Amino acid sequence: xxxxxxxxxxxxxxxxxxxxxxxxxxxxxxxxxxxxxxxxxxxxxxxxxxxxxxxxxxxxxxxxxxxxxxxxxxxxxxxxxxxxxxxxxxxxxxxxxxxxxxxxxxxxxxxxxxxxxxxxxxxxxxxxxxxxxxxxxxxxxxxxxxxxxxxxxxxxxxxxxxxxxxxxxxxxxxxxxxxxxxxxxxxxxxxxxxxxxxxxxxxxxxxxxxxxxxxxxxxxxxxxxxxxxxxxxxxxxxxxxxxxxxxxxxxxxxxxxxxxxxxxxxxxxxxxxxxxxxxxxxxxxxxxxxxxxxxxxxxxxxxxxxxxxxxxxxxxxxxxxxxxxxxxxxxxxxxxxxxxxxxxxxxxxxxxxxxxxxxxxxxxxxxxxxxxxxxxxxxxxxxxxxxxxxxxxxxxxxxxxxxxxxxxxxxxxxxxxxxxxxxxxxxxxxxxxxxxxxxxxxxxxxxxxxxxxxxxxxxxxxxxxxxxxxxxxxxxxxxxxxxxxxxxxxxxxxxxxxxxxxxxxxxxxxxxxxxxxxxxxxxxxxxxxxxxxxxxxxxxxxxxxxxxxxxxxxxxxxxxxxxxxxxxxxxxxxxxxxxxxxxxxxxxxxxxxxxxxxxxxxxxxxxxxxxxxxxxxxxxxxxxxxxxxxxxxxxxxxxxxxxxxxxxxxxxxxxxxxxxxxxxxxxxxxxxxxxxxxxxxxxxxxxxxxxxxxxxxxxxxxxxxxxxxxxxxxxxxxxxxxxxxxxxxxxxxxxxxxxxxxxxxxxxxxxxxxxxxxxxxxxxxxxxxxxxxxxxxxxxxxxxxxxxxxxxxxxxxxxxxxxxxxxxxxxxxxxxxxxxxxxxxxxxxxxxxxxxxxxxxxxxxxxxxxxxxxxxxxxxxxxxxxxxxxxxxxxxxxxxxxxxxxxxxxxxxxxxxxxx
Amino acid sequence: xxxxxxxxxxxxxxxxxxxxxxxxxxxxxxxxxxxxxxxxxxxxxxxxxxxxxxxxxxxxxxxxxxxxxxxxxxxxxxxxxxxxxxxxxx
Numbered sequence: 010x011x012x013x014x015x016x017x018x019x020x021x022x023x024x025x026x027x028x029x030x031x032x033x034x035x036x037x038x039x040x041x042x043x044x045x046x047x048x049x050x051x052x053x054x055x056x057x058x059x060x061x062x063x064x065x066x067x068x069x070x071x072x073x074x075x076x077x078x079x080x081x082x083x084x085x086x087x088x089x090x091x092x093x094x095x096x097x098x099x100x101x102x103x104x105x106x107x108x109x110x111x112x113x114x115x116x117x118x119x120x121x122x123x124x125x126x127x128x129x130x131x132x133x134x135x136x137x138x139x140x141x142x143x144x145x146x147x148x149x150x151x152x153x154x155x156x157x158x159x160x161x162x163x164x165x166x167x168x169x170x171x172x173x174x175x176x177x178x179x180x181x182x183x184x185x186x187x188x189x190x191x192x193x194x195x196x197x198x199x200x201x202x203x204x205x206x207x208x209x210x211x212x213x214x215x216x217x218x219x220x221x222x223x224x225x226x227x228x229x230x231x232x233x234x235x236x237x238x239x240x241x242x243x244x245x246x247x248x249x250x251x252x253x254x255x256x257x258x259x260x261x262x263x264x265x266x267x268x269x270x271x272x273x274x275x276x277x278x279x280x281x282x283x284x285x286x287x288x289x290x291x292x293x294x295x296x297x298x299x300x301x302x303x304x305x306x307x308x309x310x311x312x313x314x315x316x317x318x319x320x321x322x323x324x325x326x327x328x329x330x331x332x333x334x335x336x337x338x339x340x341x342x343x344x345x346x347x348x349x350x351x352x353x354x355x356x357x358x359x360x361x362x363x364x365x366x367x368x369x370x371x372x373x374x375x376x377x378x379x380x381x382x383x384x385x386x387x388x389x390x391x392x393x394x395x396x397x398x399x400x401x402x403x404x405x406x407x408x409x410x411x412x413x414x415x416x417x418x419x420x421x422x423x424x425x426x427x428x429x430x431x432x433x434x435x436x437x438x439x440x441x442x443x444x445x446x447x448x449x450x451x452x453x454x455x456x457x458x459x460x461x462x463x464x465x466x467x468x469x470x471x472x473x474x475x476x477x478x479x480x481x482x483x484x485x486x487x488x489x490x491x492x493x494x495x496x497x498x499x500x501x502x503x504x505x506x507x508x509x510x511x512x513x514x515x516x517x518x519x520x521x522x523x524x525x526x527x528x529x530x531x532x533x534x535x536x537x538x539x540x541x542x543x544x545x546x547x548x549x550x551x552x553x554x555x556x557x558x559x560x561x562x563x564x565x566x567x568x569x570x571x572x573x574x575x576x577x578x579x580x581x582x583x584x585x586x587x588x589x590x591x592x593x594x595x596x597x598x599x600x601x602x603x604x605x606x607x608x609x610x611x612x613x614x615x616x617x618x619x620x621x622x623x624x625x626x627x628x629x630x631x632x633x634x635x636x637x638x639x640x641x642x643x644x645x646x647x648x649x650x651x652x653x654x655x656x657x658x659x660x661x662x663x664x665x666x667x668x669x670x671x672x673x674x675x676x677x678x679x680x681x682x683x684x685x686x687x688x689x690x691x692x693x694x695x696x697x698x699x700x701x702x703x704x705x706x707x708x709x710x711x712x713x714x715x716x717x718x719x720x721x722x723x724x725x726x727x728x729x730x731x732x733x734x735x736x737x738x739x740x741x742x743x744x745x746x747x748x749x750x751x752x753x754x755x756x757x758x759x760x761x762x763x764x765x766x767x768x769x770x771x772x773x774x775x776x777x778x779x780x781x782x783x784x785x786x787x788x789x790x791x792x793x794x795x796x797x798x799x800x801x802x803x804x805x806x807x808x809x810x811x812x813x814x815x816x817x818x819x820x821x822x823x824x825x826x827x828x829x830x831x832x833x834x835x836x837x838x839x840x841x842x843x844x845x846x847x848x849x850x851x852x853x854x855x856x857x858x859x860x861x862x863x864x865x866x867x868x869x870x871x872x873x874x875x876x877x878x879x880x881x882x883x884x885x886x887x888x889x890x891x892x893x894x895x896x897x898x899x900x901x902x903x904x905x906x907x908x909x
Numbered sequence: 910x911x912x913x914x915x916x917x918x919x920x921x922x923x924x925x926x927x928x929x930x931x932x933x934x935x936x937x938x939x940x941x942x943x944x945x946x947x948x949x950x951x952x953x954x955x956x957x958x959x960x961x962x963x964x965x966x967x968x969x970x971x972x973x974x975x976x977x978x979x980x981x982x983x984x985x986x987x988x989x990x991x992x993x994x995x996x997x998x999x
Contacts, residue, residue: 080954084930087958091965092923094916094972235946243941243948252939253932261930289972293965300958307951 013157016344023345024183027208027352031191035204045203046283049290054210055277056291057217057298059086059268061141061354062148063425064302065216065347070324072310076247079306081257083299085264093292096269097278099443101288103546104279108614111365112275112435117619119442119543120450121536124619127369129457130435134272134365135404136465137431138358140424142408143415145351146177155328156344177412181405184355192360193397201281205356209277212349217301219346222339223327224305227312230334234308242311259509263429270432270439273354276361355405363400368617371396376623389573393616427468430512434460437520441527446544450536452526460519468511559633564600566628567608574612574624583611605629683855694737698730705730740873747880754797758908761794761801761834762787762827768805769825772813781813781821788827792834795908796885804881804889807874808838808901816842818898833887833906841898853891854879919968926961930954 034045045051064082071079089096100115109115113134117127153176191204231237238246268274282288313326316333327347331339375392437456441448505513532540538557571580587607588598598604605625613621705723709715715723746752769783776783805825812823824839854875875889882889887905894900928934940949 077950077954084926084958087961088923088926091926091961092920093969094919233946235943238943238946238948240941240943243943247941247948247950253935257935258931261927289969292969293962296958296962296965300955300962304955307948 013153016153016157016341019341019345020348023348024187024352027211028187028190030211031187031204031208034207035191035194035202038203043283045207046201049284049287050294051206051210052277052282052287053291053294053298054213055206055281056274056295057213057302058209058273058277058353058357059271060213060216060299060302060350061425062145062152062347062351063141065220065350066148066152066324066327067425068303068306069309069313069326070322072246072306073314073323073326076249077252078249078257078260080303081260082264083303085261085266086268087296087299088261089265089268090292090295093288096443097288097292098285099546100269100279101282101285103443103543104282105285106546107542107618108610110280110368110614110617111361112270112272112439113365113369114613114617114619115275115279116435116438116442116453117369117617118613119539120438120448120453121533121539122619122622123450123454124369124373124623126438126450126453126457127365127617127619128373129454129461131362131365131369133431133434133457133461135362135407136469137428138272138362139404139407140411140415141428142355142358142404143412144424145355146180146408146412149180149348149351150176151325152328152344152347155325156332156340177409180352180355181409184352184359185402185405187352188356188359188363188401189398192356192363192401193394201283202360205360206277206281209353209357212353213298216346216350216353217298219343219349220302220305220327223331223343224308226331226334226336226339227305227308231312237308237311237315242315245314246307246311255509256506259506259512260426263426263433263508263512266433266436267429270435271429272361272365272432273357276357276364280361355408359401359404362404363397366400366403367393367396368620371400372616372620373623376620389616390576393574423472426508427472430468430508430515431461431464433512434464434515434519437516437523441523442540442543443546444544445527446540447527447532448523448540449527449530449532451530452523452528455526456519456521456523459522460515463515463518464511467514468507471507558606559602560605560629562600562605562625562629564597567600567605570624570628571608571612574615583608691741695734698734698737702727702730702734737873740877744873744877744880747877747884754800756795756797758793758795759798759801760791761796761836761905762792764798764801765805765825765827765836767798767802768809771802771806772809775810775813776823779813779816779821781816781823783809783813783823783825785825786827788829788834790829792827792829793908794834794885794905796905800881801885801905804878804903805836805838807878808903811874812838812840812842812901816840818842829907830904833904835902835904837892837900837902839893839898839900844894844896844899854889915968915971919972922961922964922968926957929957 038045068079068082103109103115107115107118109118113127113130116130117123120126187208188205191208192202194202194204228234228237269278278291309326309330310323312330313321313323317326317329321329327343328340331337331343372393434457437460438448438453441453568580568584571583574580575583584598585596587604588596591598591601591604593599609621609625612624615621616624705727709720709723743752765785765787769785772783775781809823809825813821816823818841820841822841824837826837826839828835828837879889882903882905885905887903889901889903892900892902935950935953938950938953942949944952
């Protein structure tokens with residue numbers, strides 16, 4: 010049988026283990042062994058401080074009473090963590106860069122380091138958390154009584170009335186000791202506590218394991234799920250009126266809010282975060298943890314309802330179900346699991362709250378009330394640590410007090426959700442602070458105050474009044490007897506669940522006032538600066554704000570101040586580091602804007618941004634906040650975005666341009682080759698007649714007694730050659746004029762077939778000379794084209810004379826045929842000569858191109874005729890082509906468009 | 910998947926989950942009938958939950974390899990590197 014002695018001994022051993030673990034982790038981490046900070050797994054496990062004893066015992070109780078509803082408490086955080094890339098990552102980044110020490114510090118920093126806001130947030134957090142701590146104490150006490158059955162011999166005398174061991178008090182004392190030892194061991198600029206993180210990560214494993222073991226036991230003791238859930242049980246547990254109504258949605262929303270806004274969650278998720286990349290793991294692993302926690306909740310509830318007598322407390326099913334099956338060791342382990350979940354919550358909540366209280370309430374008081382002499386007494390570091398320790402004791406005392414006052418009522422059980430609703434008031438200011446540039450401190454203050462007042466009136470007050478001793482009249486008939494002001498039906502809003510009702514009113518008022526207040530108030534310069542830093546957290550380089558914040562200070566004053574807060578060692582190291590970065594050899598940094606800003610952040614990590622600002626302001630002089638620089642910072646981030654977009658567009662254009670240039674370059678290379686070709690051909694062609702002219706002329710000059718007949722023949726040759734040269738030069742000139750487009754000719758409407766007749770007539774002489782027969786078939790219709798008669802004749806003469814000249818057939822014939830097509834007028838010049846061979850058609854029409862000489866070999870003509878003809882045809886909008894060629898002849902076709 | 914699309918997916922995922930666990934979808938799957946000894950609605954909710962976790966894990970991993978160049982250095986930070994601003998060319 011488990012007795013109180015055994016349970017207490019086991020619990021003490023477990024606590025001893027926690028102390029040892031925290032002690033060792035702290036020591037490792039101070040020796041530079043950073044595995045705790047570097048482990049994303051431990052980070053994720055420490056986040057599960059979300060699952061308190063309210064989860065451990067309460068989830069099963071809630072499932073037994075309200076069915077599926079309990080699961081919303083875990084679905085909300087799941088969704089938030091799945092979206093870590095957007096919200097949590099930004100929070101963590103801001104937390105890192107600005108050395109944020111608590112959620113109060115975050116909100117106050119964002120709204121111009123306003124201490125008023127920090128105080129408001131701190132007070133809300135304390136009001137919301139104290140009952141929650143009381144709830145944990147109650148859970149430990151109740152579970153202790155259940156598991157030990159109130160049997161205690163050794164410890165029975167310790168409590169005054171002899172009814173049992175006062176577990177709540179001893180748990181509170183133990184936790185105070187633990188938190189003070191490991192939570193305020195020293196003042197860390199990052200507010201990180203590796204010992205605490207290691208301990209709560211261990212506790213997270215214990216509570217998960219305990220819940221899973223109880224669940225597995227239940228499933229196996231019933232011989233499988235099918236025996237556990239009968240149709241009847243399934244209906245009894247799950248079938249409720251309007252399961253997925255407004256309460257379902259509001260609970261999901263509230264839990265999603267709580268995972269960000271609860272001070273302890275903010276502490277483990279943002280403040281204790283050592284690396285931003287840990288979120289990558291936590292983003293899916295924490296939802297998986299929550300799923301495992303929820304896995305056996307309904308089976309345990311079903312088992313409790315089946316096995317335990319009617320009227321058994323469903324909140325204790327996790328313990329009583331194993332005990333009913335005589336599994337005492339399992340029950341003991343379950344008790345340790347519940348104990349773990351309670352203690353880890355208490356520890357982290359105390360640390361988070363003590364930081365907030367000491368930074369935002371104690372320090373400002375010390376700074377303002379100079380006559381106390383505390384600020385000037387020297388060592389501020391000890392003062393801060395002392396105020397932390399005092400705050401921890403105070404919080405635990407308040408929790409204990411609340412527990413004592415309300416332990417007999419059922420009010421505590423509802424406390425979890427009421428606390429969620431309280432901290433949910435932070436959400437509008439937090440989100441607006443992260444994403445809305447124009448949100449102002451005034452708006453945030455108005456929203457927070459209105460939200461909290463409405464929350465207190467519509468939710469907290471009725472919960473306090475539940476046993477009918479306080480405020481019963483107000484609940485029933487409204488404040489001052491005004492029905493309109495009934496807390497649970499404010500302004501006549503009836504028919505809703507009280508929680509939904511309170512959330513609707515408080516958050517609507519909160520958000521509305523935040524927006525209205527921001528729209529109708531001006532931002533102070535510092536606020537504007539902080540807003541730029543927070544909203545653009547991913548775009549500003551760290552240390553950016555030092556550009557906008559211009560001030561100066563004596564380096565000795567700064568050194569004195571930082572020694573008092575950070576301690577001599579840390580302060581000296583910081584100064585030395587910065588001096589090195591500034592490139593100074595004497596180890597004394599220059600007190601420039603960057604240094605003062607850096608120092609203010611370091612101090613802010615210890616005492617909160619608002620207090621740090623006050624302290625720094627004491628020693629700096631001539632502070633101005635450059636409005637232009639703030640505008641520029643905001644502008645620059647905008648510019649960076651625009652610039653990168655412009656860059657992208659530019660590089661696309663550049664790409665296209667480069668491709669075009671490459672093509673153009675290839676074309677140029679080809680043209681260059683052609684030109685070289687052309688030049689060498691032309692010089693060759695010019696050289697041949699020149700050579701013969703020169704040699705004959707020399708012969709004439711040297712030989713004095715040349716017979717007259719021979720001299721005459723020589724001169725004839727010279728004459729012929731000069732004629733050939735002239736015609737060659739004429740052709741080159743003509744072609745170059747044509748190609749450059751310089752030639753203008755008269756254009757008229759004409760019958761192209763008259764040009765054909767002219768051309769045939771012009772070639773008649775040549776034909777008769779060589780014995781070629783020219784035949785012609787004109788088209789039937791009288792076509793009209795637009796063009797120049799002489800130029801058209803030039804083409805046709807060229808074609809016909811070529812056909813005559815190159816025709817070596819024994820029975821040479823040239824046939825000219827005209828016809829009118831749908832696409833224009835065509836004339837075919839066909840011969841029965843040797844054909845063009847295997848010359849490429851486009852080479853045939855290019856000037857002096859390779860292959861040209863093969864056709865023109867040994868024959869007269871410049872070889873430019875076809876090129877000129879093709880160019881003329883092109884200029885007429887028509888085309889000249891070699892349409893047939895073979896050994897039996899070839900056919901050139903000229904096509905011209907008909908005149909419209 | 911390109912980086913921007915991954916980020917968009919990471920943005921959509923929570924809302925996708927929200928739609929699945931909120932009415933009217935969750936109403937469609939409400940059933941206390943037993944399937945393999947488990948009430949139908951439980952199968953649905955835990956199924957959706959598991960799917961979201963798996964998708965979240967895949968996305969997280971992809972967002973890792975895709976890399977965020979601006980990853981902050983671990984705490985405690987050294988004094989932030991003084992960045993040269995291109996003020997001169999303004």
